[in-house]
Amino acid sequence: MITMQRGPQPADFADVRATNLAVVLRYVRGHAPCSRAEIAAATGLNKATVSSLVADLIERRLLRETGLTEHRIGRPATMLVLDGSPYAAIGIEVNADYLTAVAIDLAGQQVLSWRRSFAGLASSPAQAATAIAALGRRAVNRVLKEDRRVLGLTVGVPGLVSPDGVVIMAPNLGWRDVNLRDIVNRALGEPGFPVAVDNDANLAVLAESRYGAFAGSQNLIYLTGEVGIGAGIISDGRPLRGHRGFPGEIGHITIDPQGPPCACGRRGCLEAIAGITAIIARVLPEVAGDGDITDLQPEVDEVVRRARSNDPAALHALEEVGRALGQGVSILANLLDPEVVVLGGYFVPLAPWLLPPVEAELRARRIGPEEGGAQVVASILDHGAAATGGAATVLDHVDAGRLPRL
Amino acid sequence: MITMQRGPQPADFADVRATNLAVVLRYVRGHAPCSRAEIAAATGLNKATVSSLVADLIERRLLRETGLTEHRIGRPATMLVLDGSPYAAIGIEVNADYLTAVAIDLAGQQVLSWRRSFAGLASSPAQAATAIAALGRRAVNRVLKEDRRVLGLTVGVPGLVSPDGVVIMAPNLGWRDVNLRDIVNRALGEPGFPVAVDNDANLAVLAESRYGAFAGSQNLIYLTGEVGIGAGIISDGRPLRGHRGFPGEIGHITIDPQGPPCACGRRGCLEAIAGITAIIARVLPEVAGDGDITDLQPEVDEVVRRARSNDPAALHALEEVGRALGQGVSILANLLDPEVVVLGGYFVPLAPWLLPPVEAELRARRIGPEEGGAQVVASILDHGAAATGGAATVLDHVDAGRLPRL
DNA sequence: CTAGTTTGTTTAGTCGGAAGACGAACTAAC
DNA sequence: GTTAGTTCGTCTTCCGACTAAACAAACTAG
Known part of the structure; x- marks a missing residue:
């Protein structure tokens, strides 16, 4: 179908x-190993056409034949599998406290995963x-x-990123109007592959839609659980982009007008209640929040420890956070279906305590019928979701038919 | 581009x-009258191909030649215009208190516009x-x-409608699980054209994107200002559908936890503050709201009268309503960009008083940069927006290449 | 060893767009 | 009035991509 x-x-x-x-490439991705005849039968394409297409894909080393299959009867089929190994895409995720780099080959195999401290560097955009x-x-x-061709590199940034790769605003990095794409492109020496920059939530949701627990879903939302809260939205199978390219700003919805003050100047924003620093402040009031961005993992670990030991104050605080988060999720669920x-980021380790109140709020605020309503789950991808998504967004171009030239 | x-x-x-x-049809729609050569130059299609395509379209009576043009130099061009007259699409809008029917020909000319009282009938789905x-x-x-062929009929309903035309839930009509498409289809005697049912906000936003002040916009949102408040969303040029087909449920966002009670059982929902019955109750407290759905136009007229005469209580009430609405709009704007x-429905006559506080809230809650941010306007389409959109959705199929067979 | 089955290639045919030539129709200049 | 130049739209030729159908290849069943 052409749209x-x-x-x-x-x-x-x-x-x-x-x-x-x-079509053929994606069919093999989903049904490997499979034969040409099977592809023809399933897609409706003519056998001859499939042969021609497969030949093209094999020539470009995107597919590979893997011997015959002893069938029950008739001529045995030569099976086809994805051969992603000659190509790889790279994703880099920028956070306030660390960088992540991931490379994925065309078959979806992760071929590289690095994490690197970034503390102190973020403040200066040039240094960063x-x-x-x-x-x-x-x-x-x-x-x-490793003898792979690089198909592209995409950088994920927690902030507003224009379609041409300029970071308009990244509050938690302190950036404003940084043309990151050009900088990285130049630093790489104007390589032959495309360099892109995108919002981290947009990329993370792409990773979820490919490699997450609900891989293949056409309508999913990813909530970044970091210092801020952003939403990445995939609707009808494609990322929601918006007019200027800045969708997903959910962090400053007012949940409780009498709630804690938020960096944005208002009170009771979702982020001010359910952002990770807010959670830490609420569960560990004795930890002086000096506002400086450091690695928050130790504090999060401590929050998890207290919840595990059934500390009543911690459980109560997490329940409150969960209810606030549930209100935000309910808005998303009713608005976008x-x-x-x-839930991603630091929400993942806290999920056992956050999910029940989130689900309770969601049930209470659900407008539509019960069945088929939105589910809420914790991400099974680790912190590199945005980096993985950055690589995935490159691979998506191939899946959409823009094959690498020979 | 193929996606x-x-x-x-x-x-x-x-x-x-x-x-x-x-491509040709839409080019002519936007640039009529124009010549074949112009189409070829603008679209990149070959002149011969354009000739062939135009011949096809003329044969199907979708285009028409309109004499020559005396150019400055060279052979004069034969100009082409849309010839929508042989075809029309019908849209019907169901409201609690009235029905609207609209017919539009392929050129976008409204050829019929009826309004019919519906009071009392809505309660029984069968009668309705x-x-x-x-x-x-x-x-x-x-x-x-009038010697036109009917291309299709689409009914807009204020409620949740499944993709196959079943009204799952329409609180303001009191319906639940009504297979309206089948009923209408049967009542029309299984006509040769497609009958569809859709949510009224989804249809209204389509009408806005075609015939509204921002016609052609790829990212717009329509808010129905009726008893309930729903959002129709067009994102990246296509209607947002969601997983089950129920997006846009924004009416029950909590604006003020201490606010007035809502029919949904909670307090301070957007609908309970800025729904039209809530507005009337707030501005005209002396009018006993008996909860019965009647034609609300007289009450709305009275609200407008009081505001026009600068009645302080009315102005204050509308300001409060506008602020609540502005909070809802801000969520939409930040989330979907x-x-x-x-603003549609009964919001239109009240726009002069609602828009300033809405815009103030939007400015205050804007996350992204000032420039290019979401604008808020009142609809220039009348109450039949959803009906118009119902017809437009049929015409969209033609515009997408599914030409009526000869 | 033969009949039957399934796979994948080959061959012929059709469709539709691209490129460029060409005639038509007009203006401008001499 | 004639000629050159320009623009429009059609015509012809070519090519790329899919379909249909025949066919060769390779296996199993009996």
């Missing part, structure tokens, strides 16, 4: 070919960009050393 | 042809469906009498 963007954008044979190449570019270059070199809302 | 749905759905020549037919079908039949007959939020 079209706005504006006059006619189709021709190349588009048909690209579409069908993508240099560090990011250096990490990117190292990742690229490692991938090249997703199949699932995935 | 693809999920699942294996290969493309073939018919898709290319349909895509290019649609009969009335709807009767109105539909009359509209169809009228269109046929639309170009514009259109």
